[in-house]
Amino acid sequence: MPRPDLLLISNVPAPLRAALAERFTLHEGAPVPGIRAVVGGGMAKLDTALLEQLPDLEIVAIHGIGHDGIDTAALRARGIPLTLTPDVLTEDVADLAIALMLAVHRRIAANDALVRAGGWSAPLGRRASGRRIGIFGLGRIGHAIALRAAPFAGELLYTARSEKAVPWRFVPDIAALAETSDVLVLAAPGGSDTQNIVDAEILDRLGPDGVLVNIARGSLVDEDALVAALAEGRIAGAGLDVFAHEPQVPEALKAMNQVVLAPHQGSATEESRTEMRNLVLANLDAHFAGKPLLTPLG
Structure with a gap:
């Protein structure tokens, strides 16, 4: 069974990238047809123009809690869930x-x-x-x-x-x-x-x-x-x-x-980053298994 296509819209820690590569076909830069998931960090940008290039998008998973760069209204209008990693950091x-x-x-x-x-x-x-x-x-x-x-x-x-x-x-x-x-x-x-x-x-x-x-x-x-x-x-x-x-x-x-x-290190501990990575993956796994998301933005 082919792996779903996933677009990275910002740098993410190497362990998360490696784990995503085991589950998805990863893409960076310009979108390609068939992208079903987007992953980025808390400073990632996802505006209307980029969303219009992602007609098959099903889920956005943020490695962090910041989402001011994400067009949440456009996501809601299309019924696309946005997940964050609250509490663990x-x-x-x-x-x-x-x-x-x-x-x-x-x-x-x-x-x-x-x-x-x-x-x-x-x-x-x-x-x-x-x-x-x-x-x-x-x-x-x-x-x-x-x-x-x-x-x-x-x-x-x-x-x-x-x-x-x-x-x-x-x-x-x-x-x-x-x-x-x-x-x-x-x-x-x-x-x-x-x-x-x-x-x-x-x-x-x-x-x-x-x-x-x-x-x-x-x-x-x-x-x-x-x-x-x-x-x-x-x-x-x-x-x-x-x-x-x-x-x-x-x-x-x-x-x-x-x-x-400090270089934006609030969540930069081994413990937080491990838990954040696990939560990003758990949300993606739940979505593609047809199960409830763990931490969707309300």
Whole structure:
């Protein structure tokens, strides 16, 4: 029996590629006739123009939770399911958010570079405990960040589409959240609703002692405004796992020792990537066996 044709629309980890190659005939680049499945990472793009070239498409499986590059309305109109890999990466992304926050306050990266270069005398860091920590977006990942931050936060605040049944203080919008927080952690989805939502005004509200942590999407932050705020001391520092034009990172950010940078590594642990791979494959296997999908987007 011939293997179904599958189109890769972005790079995926080598173990996932190998597993897909055992089940499907893989294609990359321009679509070919007969494509029945599409797989990509969380930054993958699948717009109307590409969908029109895939008349036989039956399922889209994303290796990640980001789907702001996917035309979900067009998929729904054609009855094509979209699957993600939620939950399995939540804990690791939340861990990284806390790690970035601590690394910025305690100058972990800068001090590491200093010692490796033969130095020893370092500027003072900042106390991380007792801070007012504001989380923008209290979905799965935001909630996991809050659980980790709550024991050492002076106060924990959050902004979401609606107030949740949680013990932390709800703040109705990001402007008020930034004004009230010492640390602003971004954990909201990308997309038009959040494009550049952290602009110069929000950064000024965060203030000269404030720290920005972004493990969500680079699109949430006006990157030029962030560079300016950091350079002018209008905020104290930033911990960034995501950027506006990945993998390009502004040279100005690279030169700032009050900034900690990571190459979009939120889910990059052996455990998460194994579970993500297994979930992508399980969704595809279920579809082609005529069984219910494990994690379709609702």
